[in-house]
Amino acid sequence: MAPSRAFTRLAAHRRVLGVVGRQYQLQRPYYSYDHPPPPGPFNQTEHAILSAAYTHVPEHGFTQHALSLGARDAGYLDISTAVLPDGPFSLIQYHLITKRQALAPKSRAIFNALDAAPGDGAKGQTMKIDDRVERLAWERLLSNADVIHRWQQALAVMAQPSHVPASLRELALLADEIYHLSGDGAVDPSWYTKRGTVSTAYVGAELFMTNDRSPGFAQTREFLQRRLEESSKVGNALGGVAQWMEFTAVAGVNILRSKGMRI
Amino acid sequence: MRKSHQSPLHDFLVPALVTPSRRFLSTTSRNNANAASVADASAPQKPKRKPLTQEQRDFLSSALRVNQAGELAATLIYTAQTPPLVNAHPHLRPLLSHMYDQEAGHLRTFNALIAKHRVRPTALYPVWSAAATALGWGTAVLGREAAMACTEAVETEIGDHYNEQIRTLLEMFERWEAEGYEVGDDLRDLTNTLRRIRDEELEHLDHAVEHDAKQARPYWLLTGVIRAGCRGAIWASERV
Structure with missing residues (x-):
């Protein structure tokens, strides 16, 4: 059952609004390379039920029914879906988390293939960060393709007030993952604007994709490219203004110094 | 222990x-x-090796974040101090450029660590940039002694702060080893880096005292205010 258009808009609105306020709830814990990672968000039982239920999503949507079918497939009783207190939202989280985690091997495959491709050699290395970001966001959007006809329903669930923080957190983690995989190492305030920008563009494109009937979601990709291009234009303009102001201030001080002022 | x-x-x-x-x-x-x-x-x-607990991960990320903010502020303080100070006292040029180079190296180290370990940089970055530039320029205009008193106050706080982090890390290692786990190379390297940087910061403190930091008037007010400001900035950077 598709939710009303207004509700979907509300969902998008909430997600976009949240991008501004999201830094307050951002937790970026230290990422260790040589200590084992902490346990994942789902335990073994939950994982078994969710992965089985996920195969029923294209047919039955992100619903309690899909969860029950999944539990049965995994060899549990129907009632065992009670281990997932959030019900269908757990299924959505499972989708978000597994697709985010699948991005890392995918990005290696893509950029390594570009490196190996004949032609102007090591293309993946020379690819600009912005292009890599666009490519990764697009790959992540493509991984929604199997469930895209159920995605409006999922957005509505994510927009429920009790689920909004977790949904935004997942969006923030996705943006961070995309920038991390793109090889961007900037750790100045642009860290925030970059992640905010890609989150907004991603959410917009995701919503656009739910209504996109073009083959291979070509229009969604154009939409995504336009959004990212717009924000990089705005970013460049603001950066230019800031640089000009800094230059003028420094030049002013230096003129005063050359006049003999002791500053 | x-x-x-x-x-x-x-x-x-x-x-x-x-x-x-x-x-x-x-x-x-x-x-x-x-x-x-x-x-x-x-x-x-x-x-x-044992997985890091949430508490340990939080400690490490806030430690890296606050260190980056601190080194950023230090480079900006020296950048702002250099022109007025060198203009009045040309013999200080080598000392200032030596201290600046070391601070810039520290900042590069922490920038790389933050990017590698995917830690969020502080949200108050622009605030610290403005405050550090104002502090450096202000003290340099007040004179050589005030500038050195500023260095002394800042490096005292920073040295204490690094010592505290090293102590926490070593306690963490000790607990792991008592339980029979081993410590990752990244964390060992981090401890050694922190030790090296702390020693360099304390060197700056000695240089500042050698160059008459204690003659600044009013010494107690300058160092008191700057040290309180540093502690406030550290407190805030650990959180946001």
Whole structure:
């Protein structure tokens, strides 16, 4: 059952609004390379039920029914879906988390293939960060393709007030993952604007994709490219203004110094 | 508290068999799986590494964040101090450029660590930039003694702060070793980096005192205000 258009808009609105306020709830814990990672968000039982239920999503949507079918497939009783207190939202989280985690091997495959491709050699290395970001966001959007006809329903669930923080957190983690995989190492305030920008563009494109009937979601990709291009234009303009102001201030001080002022 | 510092013997005894490959960015689990199987095959008694708890991860990320903010402020303080100070006292140029170069190196170290470990940089970055520039320029205009008193106050706070972080890390290592786990190379490197940087910061403190920091008038007010400001900035940067 598709939710009303207004509700979907509300969902998008909430997600976009949240991008501004999201830094307050951002937790970026230290990422260790040589200590084992902490346990994942789902335990073994939950994982078994969710992965089985996920195969029923294209047919039955992100619903309690899909969860029950999944539990049965995994060899549990129907009632065992009670281990997932959030019900269908757990299924959505499972989708978000597994697709985010699948991005890392995918990005290696893509950029390594570009490196190996004949032609102007090591293309993946020379690819600009912005292009890599666009490519990764697009790959992540493509991984929604199997469930895209159920995605409006999922957005509505994510927009429920009790689920909004977790949904935004997942969006923030996705943006961070995309920038991390793109090889961007900037750790100045642009860290925030970059992640905010890609989150907004991603959410917009995701919503656009739910209504996109073009083959291979070509229009969604154009939409995504336009959004990212717009924000990089705005970013460049603001950066230019800031640089000009800094230059003028420094030049002013230096003129005063050359006049003999002791500053 | 069995021992206050790590014996070099331990570093020597733990062979570098399990140096994880850094080739791919996010293959932590796979690397560890490989590392575990290598360890099982060659030395079954070899201690394994323990996952970091949420508390430890929070400590490490806030530590890296606040260190980056601190080094950023330090480079900007020296940048702003240099022109007025060198204009009035040209003989200070080599000292200032030496201290600046060291601080810039520290900032590069922490920038790289923050990017590598995916820690969020402080949200108050622009605030610290403006405050540090104003502080550096202001004290330099007040004169040589005030500028040196500023260096002294800042480096005192920073030295204490690094010491505290090193102590926490060493306590963490000690607890792991008591339980029979081993400590990752990244964390050992981090501790050594912190030790080196702390020593360099304390060198700056000595230079400042040698150059008449104590003659600043009113010394107590200047250092008191700056030290309180540093503590406030550290407190805030650890959180946001």
